[in-house]
Amino acid sequence: MAKAPANKQVTEPALSNRERPSEPQRYNASKEELLEFYKQMLLIRRFEEKAGQLYGLGFIGGFCHLYIGQEAVAVGLQSGLDGDKDSVITGYRDHGHMLAYGIDPKVIMAELTGRGAGISRGKGGSMHMFSTEKKFYGGHGIVGAQVSLGTGLAFAHKYNEDGGVAMAYFGDGASNQGQVYESFNMAELWKLPIIYVIENNQYAMGTSVNRSSAEDQLYKRGESFRIPGIQVDGMDVLACRGAAEEALAWVRAGKGPIILEMKTYRYRGHS
DSSP, X not given: OOOOOOOOOOOOOOOOSSOOOOOOOOOOOOHHXXXXXXXXXXXXXXXHHHHHHHHHHTSSOSOOOOOTTOHHHHHHHHTXXXXXXXEEEOOSOOHHHHHHTTOOHHHHHHHHTTXXXXXXXXXXXXXXXXXXXXXXXXXXXXXXXXXXXXXXXXXXXXXXXXXXXXXXXEETTGGGOHHHHHHHHHHHHTTOOEEEEEEEOSEETTEEHHHHOSSOOGGGTTGGGTOOEEEEXXXXXXXXXXXXXXXXXXXHTTOOOEXXXXXXXXXXXXX
């Protein structure tokens, strides 16, 4: 006797229930803007070269994570922010983000060398700098911790109805931390105004992203939470600024969080 055919189950691909951002275009900068981008990137490069030299001579204690090679990311993205209302938070590789947000290089270097004139009065060192006046909230030594705190900043912007956007930077290594995904979930549930920036410099300390991440296309990390992601050439300052324009338009329109994966490369060691 022939058996009745079993009911065949068909798995349909998941359908997104929200729109997607447009593909960002390279920013059409004026001559003055191009010169300003160059000046800022050169400032970061020269500052970090000097910091590395002083670290080697023993004038900077503890850790010293340099931003050499990644300058276009901070300069391109943060040039699109409104310094009067938007907030920035990052991890331990923070010197470049502070310089790109207009913080005086002298107070940063004073902090690195443990002086009372430093931005954290000489007690924070390389990894723990902040300036509430400039809306720069660190500098955090715990890997991935800034993502949760950045989500809290975004909640504050929405609660206070101040029109501000939070930009939270973290690396490819931090993208594997559990609190990152808790933050994604809450940010999308509450449609918080936050741009999650994954600075994929290809290595978590010395481990290649391909060996540490099952999904190494990191801009896709928010798909389970219906958060759109965009992959960007992080070595091109105009591509970075163009991505900032698209991301800011998305978030300021009340559409919730967005992820930018910046494909970049650090030219120096981890620390």
